[in-house]
Amino acid sequence: MTKYLILRLLGIIPLLLVVLVxxxxxxxxxxxxxxxxxxxxxxxxxxxxxxxxxxxxxxxxDQPLYLQFIRYARNILRGDLGDSIVRSRPVLGMxxxxxxxxxxxxLLAFIVLVMTGIPLGILxxxxxxxxxxxxxxxxxxxxxxxxxxxxxxxxFIILVLRLDVMNVPYGxxxxxxxxxxxxxxxxxxxxxxxxxxxxxxGILEVMDNDYxxxxxxxxxxxxxxxLTHVMRNAITPVVTSLGLIVTGLITGxxxxxxxxxxxxxxxxxxxxxxxxxYPLMMGCTxxxxxxxxxSNLIVDFVYPFLDPRVTL
Amino acid sequence: xxxxxSNQESEQSSSETIQESLLGQLESxxxxxxxxxxxxxxxxxxxxxxxxxxxxxxxxYATAIVGPFLAPYDYLDQNLEQIALPPNTDHxxxxxxxxxxxxxxxxxxxxxxxxxxxxxxxxTLIIGVTLGSxxxxxxxxxxxxxxxxxxxxMTIPTIxxxxxxxxxxxxxxxxxxxxxxxxxxxxxxxxxxxxxYLIVFSSLALISWPGEARLIRGQILSLREQEYVxxxxxxxxxxxxxxxxHLAPNALGPVIVSFTFSMSSAMILEASLSYLGxxxxxxxxxxxxxxxxxxxTWRTWPHLIAIPAIVLxxxxxxxxxxxxxxxxxxxxxxxxx
Numbered sequence: 001m002t003k004y005l006i007l008r009l010l011g012i013i014p015l016l017l018v019v020l021v022x023x024x025x026x027x028x029x030x031x032x033x034x035x036x037x038x039x040x041x042x043x044x045x046x047x048x049x050x051x052x053x054x055x056x057x058x059x060x061x062d063q064p065l066y067l068q069f070i071r072y073a074r075n076i077l078r079g080d081l082g083d084s085i086v087r088s089r090p091v092l093g094m095x096x097x098x099x100x101x102x103x104x105x106x107l108l109a110f111i112v113l114v115m116t117g118i119p120l121g122i123l124x125x126x127x128x129x130x131x132x133x134x135x136x137x138x139x140x141x142x143x144x145x146x147x148x149x150x151x152x153x154x155x156f157i158i159l160v161l162r163l164d165v166m167n168v169p170y171g172x173x174x175x176x177x178x179x180x181x182x183x184x185x186x187x188x189x190x191x192x193x194x195x196x197x198x199x200x201x202g203i204l205e206v207m208d209n210d211y212x213x214x215x216x217x218x219x220x221x222x223x224x225x226x227l228t229h230v231m232r233n234a235i236t237p238v239v240t241s242l243g244l245i246v247t248g249l250i251t252g253x254x255x256x257x258x259x260x261x262x263x264x265x266x267x268x269x270x271x272x273x274x275x276x277x278y279p280l281m282m283g284c285t286x287x288x289x290x291x292x293x294x295s296n297l298i299v300d301f302v303y304p305f306l307d308p309r310v311t312l
Numbered sequence: 313x314x315x316x317x318s319n320q321e322s323e324q325s326s327s328e329t330i331q332e333s334l335l336g337q338l339e340s341x342x343x344x345x346x347x348x349x350x351x352x353x354x355x356x357x358x359x360x361x362x363x364x365x366x367x368x369x370x371x372x373y374a375t376a377i378v379g380p381f382l383a384p385y386d387y388l389d390q391n392l393e394q395i396a397l398p399p400n401t402d403h404x405x406x407x408x409x410x411x412x413x414x415x416x417x418x419x420x421x422x423x424x425x426x427x428x429x430x431x432x433x434x435x436t437l438i439i440g441v442t443l444g445s446x447x448x449x450x451x452x453x454x455x456x457x458x459x460x461x462x463x464x465x466m467t468i469p470t471i472x473x474x475x476x477x478x479x480x481x482x483x484x485x486x487x488x489x490x491x492x493x494x495x496x497x498x499x500x501x502x503x504x505x506x507x508x509y510l511i512v513f514s515s516l517a518l519i520s521w522p523g524e525a526r527l528i529r530g531q532i533l534s535l536r537e538q539e540y541v542x543x544x545x546x547x548x549x550x551x552x553x554x555x556x557x558h559l560a561p562n563a564l565g566p567v568i569v570s571f572t573f574s575m576s577s578a579m580i581l582e583a584s585l586s587y588l589g590x591x592x593x594x595x596x597x598x599x600x601x602x603x604x605x606x607x608x609t610w611r612t613w614p615h616l617i618a619i620p621a622i623v624l625x626x627x628x629x630x631x632x633x634x635x636x637x638x639x640x641x642x643x644x645x646x647x648x649x
Contacts, residue, residue, distance in 0.1 A: 018461070026477060029484050153610050161614055273475055282476065285468060285473060289468040289472075
């Protein structure tokens with residue numbers, strides 16, 4: 001068991017390394033020479049050829065590519081993701097400063113997701129092939145397909161302009177302010193379909209087991225059968241799709257934070273795109289990939305406890 | 313007693329069904345139809361949602377092909393005296409914030425969306441088929457490497473990755489194209505609109521191949537173990553014949569379905585990139601950039617944002633309905649649940 005966990009933990013190193021290679025390559029392709037940019041920002045200094053060369057040597061930019069990569073990887077392991085070009089501040093600091101806002105919103109969305117997705121999945125499975133089932137599955141697929149930047153403005157037009165029942169909840173005023181309701185509901189739209197689908201399939205598969213028949217035969221009510229016997233085993237597929245859910249939340253946060261003016265991780269990324277701030281862009285991408293890897297790792301760690309039949 | 317009679321009955325009925333199916337096959341041969349495909353087509357048409365999807369998709373593609381030729385105005389013509397007009401008889405969908413005819417722009421944006429929704433899945437398919445079959449047919453090391461790489465690409469969040477690729481390869485590609493232009497003298501190579509398309513195509517294909525490669529690899533691995541492949545090999549069929557006659561037709565169903573779904577996801581990804589301001593750049597028209605551009609003015613001119621949003625929503629939904637229907641029609645055994 002411990003051996004498995006350690007192996008899994010070690011397995012993330014090559015993964016991270018390849019991600020680093022990919023991002024480093026893209027960063028290398030990206031336009032703009034960091035040295036020239038540095039001297040451009042210092043308006044009083046006129047850079048001579050010699051000064052540029054010396055700065056290049058100091059930053060190791062004259063070395064072969066693989067040495068540059070090793071330097072880059074080593075810096076990242078030390079927590080140095082480079083400096084933002086536009087704001088000349090450390091990228092990691094910038095990300096960590098705004099990330100708590102996104103994390104709060106993401107966690108809230110996750111709780112709402114579990115509280116709505118799992119019951120809806122159970123409902124759809126227990127009413128399989130009825131109108132209720134079609135409505136839940138079809139509806140969640142509809143909400144998953146239509147991008148949030150299509151849905152949000154249309155909702156604004158209906159709710160704010162036509163019906164005049166609310167105002168646009170713009171900005172961030174803390175997690176307890178009612179402004180978070182709309183962004184949270186929009187944020188769960190994409191992962192909701194994943195949760196409902198996995199829960200529904202899980203329950204339908206478990207339903208065929210003998211022990212479910214036994215539970216029914218001994219006279220348990222259908223409600224008890226599902227809640228005490230089926231649920232426990234059917235929830236595993238939902239847990240394994242945590243990585244997908246986190247991906248959905250990260251992707252969603254990019255659009256939602258921009259639409260609702262929330263100064264979080266997603267908004268930072270959009271700003272970096274608009275300003276073509278490559279180090280910040282690379283840092284954000286790496287951070288997102290790291291989050292997804294971690295959630296996959298959590299799944300791997302939790303999985304054996306949920307389903308003891310899994311042999312390691 | 314009852315058992316034997318029911319057995320006889322079922323035998324009788326099964327022989328009847330066999331007869332029927334044989335007759336059906338004969339009939340379809342007479343009319344020159346291929347049984348599998350015509351069956352699938354009939355199943356597809358019976359599904360009402362996917363029929364609606366098919367009709368909408370066909371209409372969209374027809375509009376995208378002929379639309380720009382029929383457009384009442386040039387989609388780039390600005391008229392600063394007629395800014396953000398509501399829909400009227402001169403301008404069917406009104407005009408945008410710099411006085412361009414919105415209907416003409418919409419037609420061009422639909423052409424962009426449709427072009428992306430065909431070319432990106434095609435490119436993805438080519439990469440996927442190549443890597444997937446190499447993975448399935450080569451040894452463990454190569455297989456492992458390709459599949460690990462697929463896993464890794466999948467862990468990087470799609471939009472972030474696509475945006476990063478898009479932003480990084482733009483300038484190098486421009487330089488490459490510029491050099492090509494100097495050597496060949498073809499002027500279209502430096503056309504920024506083509507360049508934008510090329511960048512979006514390549515970045516989207518680069519992030520979406522893993523799913524396709526996995527699918528192809530899985531199909532090959534499972535199909536080549538089938539008895540009919542063994543039988544074909546036993547009677548002396550060559551590998552090429554087996555691939556063309558047995559593997560390809562059987563793998564085609566799932567591939568068509570995944571192609572359809574990647575059509576809608578490519579469309580959405582392009583719109584998302586353009587919405588974030590890094591896809592198709594301003595003179596070119598894209599549904600995503602139309603939505604982005606009118607996002608700040610939705611209060612004053614709601615029609616400017618509603619029109620592209622509704623079009624994008626309907627088209628992607630239609631493609632997904634079609635994909636669901638195709639899935640049921642082409643893989644009837646898998647679509648139980």
